[in-house]
Amino acid sequence: MNFPKRKQKILNKLDEYGEVDVKQLADELQISEITARRDLNQLAADGLLYRTHGGAAKVNPFEKPHDFANKTAQNAAVKDEICRVAARQINDGDVIFMDCGSTVFRLCQFIKNKKIKVITNSLPVIYELQNCAVSLNVIGGEFDKERQAVHGRMAIEHIAKYRASKAFLGVDGVSENGLFAHSEKEASITTAFATNSAYTYLLCDASKIGKEPYLRFGDLSLVNAIITDADKGKLMGIEERGVVILNAKK
Amino acid sequence: MNFPKRKQKILNKLDEYGEVDVKQLADELQISEITARRDLNQLAADGLLYRTHGGAAKVNPFEKPHDFANKTAQNAAVKDEICRVAARQINDGDVIFMDCGSTVFRLCQFIKNKKIKVITNSLPVIYELQNCAVSLNVIGGEFDKERQAVHGRMAIEHIAKYRASKAFLGVDGVSENGLFAHSEKEASITTAFATNSAYTYLLCDASKIGKEPYLRFGDLSLVNAIITDADKGKLMGIEERGVVILNAKK
DNA sequence: TTGTTATTGATTATTTTTGAACAAATTAAA
DNA sequence: TTTAATTTGTTCAAAAATAATCAATAACAA
Numbered sequence: 001m002n003f004p005k006r007k008q009k010i011l012n013k014l015d016e017y018g019e020v021d022v023k024q025l026a027d028e029l030q031i032s033e034i035t036a037r038r039d040l041n042q043l044a045a046d047g048l049l050y051r052t053h054g055g056a057a058k059v060n061p062f063e064k065p066h067d068f069a070n071k072t073a074q075n076a077a078v079k080d081e082i083c084r085v086a087a088r089q090i091n092d093g094d095v096i097f098m099d100c101g102s103t104v105f106r107l108c109q110f111i112k113n114k115k116i117k118v119i120t121n122s123l124p125v126i127y128e129l130q131n132c133a134v135s136l137n138v139i140g141g142e143f144d145k146e147r148q149a150v151h152g153r154m155a156i157e158h159i160a161k162y163r164a165s166k167a168f169l170g171v172d173g174v175s176e177n178g179l180f181a182h183s184e185k186e187a188s189i190t191t192a193f194a195t196n197s198a199y200t201y202l203l204c205d206a207s208k209i210g211k212e213p214y215l216r217f218g219d220l221s222l223v224n225a226i227i228t229d230a231d232k233g234k235l236m237g238i239e240e241r242g243v244v245i246l247n248a249k250k
Numbered sequence: 251m252n253f254p255k256r257k258q259k260i261l262n263k264l265d266e267y268g269e270v271d272v273k274q275l276a277d278e279l280q281i282s283e284i285t286a287r288r289d290l291n292q293l294a295a296d297g298l299l300y301r302t303h304g305g306a307a308k309v310n311p312f313e314k315p316h317d318f319a320n321k322t323a324q325n326a327a328v329k330d331e332i333c334r335v336a337a338r339q340i341n342d343g344d345v346i347f348m349d350c351g352s353t354v355f356r357l358c359q360f361i362k363n364k365k366i367k368v369i370t371n372s373l374p375v376i377y378e379l380q381n382c383a384v385s386l387n388v389i390g391g392e393f394d395k396e397r398q399a400v401h402g403r404m405a406i407e408h409i410a411k412y413r414a415s416k417a418f419l420g421v422d423g424v425s426e427n428g429l430f431a432h433s434e435k436e437a438s439i440t441t442a443f444a445t446n447s448a449y450t451y452l453l454c455d456a457s458k459i460g461k462e463p464y465l466r467f468g469d470l471s472l473v474n475a476i477i478t479d480a481d482k483g484k485l486m487g488i489e490e491r492g493v494v495i496l497n498a499k500k
Numbered sequence: 501t502t503g504t505t506a507t508t509g510a511t512t513a514t515t516t517t518t519g520a521a522c523a524a525a526t527t528a529a530a
Numbered sequence: 531t532t533t534a535a536t537t538t539g540t541t542c543a544a545a546a547a548t549a550a551t552c553a554a555t556a557a558c559a560a
Contacts, residue, residue, distance in 0.1 A: 140390020
């Protein structure tokens with residue numbers, strides 16, 4: 001039995017029972033335990049399941065059915081690790097910016113009982129945090145349906161009126177040459193967040209490191225720290241520029 | 251049983267009873283007490299619960315946002331009639347203000363296919379309209395959890411920058427003596443909406459007519475028309491002041 | 501054929517998880 | 531207040547799971 005077929009079986013099983021364990025999987029599929037583990041790791045890397053000790057679980061069986069939750073399911077495990085590290089940087093009393101990226105969204109779950117103020121342009125973030133301890137400030141302006149967030153001139157003006165102690169941002173790419181985005185819209189918002197916060201964290205998984213898509217919108221000096229699961233080797237050029245690297249490897 | 255599964259069980263239990271204690275948890279989940287403690291500590295670190303001596307408590311005593319849906323369900327039939335009439339006043343190309351009242355919220359369902367721009371401070375309205383034809387403008391500022399809407403000075407400033415062709419507003423009371431609200435917050439937002447739109451509609455069911463609760467915040471001249479299911483008799487004093495009455499009786 | 505590559509399994513070392521024992525801290529009681 | 535009972539954090543050890551390395555096999559192309 002080849003991998004694609006096993007993959008299908010594993011996912012079916014997972015869908016039915018909500019979880020699987022390595023031993024039982026190895027037995028049923030007539031493969032060794034290590035192969036079963038390798039399969040699970042590969043599926044976990046694709047964000048199709050959650051790897052646990054001894055097995056795996058469905059991505060999020062108790063998550064809300066919002067469509068933005070689905071988007072963030074890709075690489076959820078890695079993103080969660082990154083966000084755990086990020087959450088540890090946040091103290092009561094902080095005023096933080098959060099942008100509308102899928103990685104930053106996953107930060108919500110870890111800050112729900114912190115006594116902080118969150119300023120954001122992301123509808124999913126607002127929706128997720130509306131009933132918890134954090135105080136919310138909504139950035140006003142034109143609503144972008146695709147990104148489920150507010151963008152445009154008004155949004156930039158709004159941000160400029162506030163000062164945050166920390167900003168948590170995502171980008172489409174980052175290298176020693178600077179920060180990169182797919183669109184002008186996101187670039188200008190990100191820049192506004194960064195310039196109006198005392199300390200800026202970039203949250204990005206390994207896939208974004210070294211990528212330079214489309215638009216270079218800012219220098220590395222715009223951010224103070226990068227929280228990532230990428231290897232040291234890939235980050236050398238960036239660290240040399242004075243950016244703090246926070247490792248978020250599992 | 252692995253951690254993710256225990257995590258879910260703990261959270262479920264917490265959700266049901268509001269609190270758990272270590273001993274009982276260890277017993278029910280067939281784990282040692284120290285493991286139970288470790289689980290609770292980890293969940294607490296993620297902000298999913300509050301750690302107490304001997305156990306843990308739910309993180310947010312607040313209620314879920316369902317109460318908004320419940321509120322809108324009250325008198326739904328009457329409110330829908332009012333909103334049907336309101337929707338007929340809206341033409342393609344209009345720029346309209348919508349406030350955060352439960353009546354105005356029900357207007358959403360009737361305008362989803364109109365080619366208009368909606369400017370609102372109501373999170374439920376944004377959520378409801380995010381995936382349809384209307385273009386959305388989000389009013390920025392401090393988020394008020396109770397009302398699920400944005401209020402405050404920033405919101406007022408935001409509104410002042412726009413001009414709408416029509417505003418659709420709710421109030422807590424209206425009589426020939428003017429407009430009434432339960433709180434200063436809502437009053438100032440309503441005033442801002444009304445003064446920045448060419449034509450202002452008040453959406454209110456019969457229960458609001460003649461009521462004068464707490465704060466009188468504006469003259470009747472602030473509105474151009476009232477859409478209501480109330481009898482002509484109750485409205486005489488108001489109509490005399492030049493306010494157009496649109497009947498919305500079933 | 502031959503060499504290359506991908507897949508799988510076995511072995512070993514490492515990491516993670518768990519529980520027990522005990523000292524420190526906290527709460528409750530006298 | 532002091533004392534007793536709980537609860538907790540810490541350290542250590544055992545067990546389980548995992549990652550890493552290497553060898554065997556299968557699939558594939560030249």
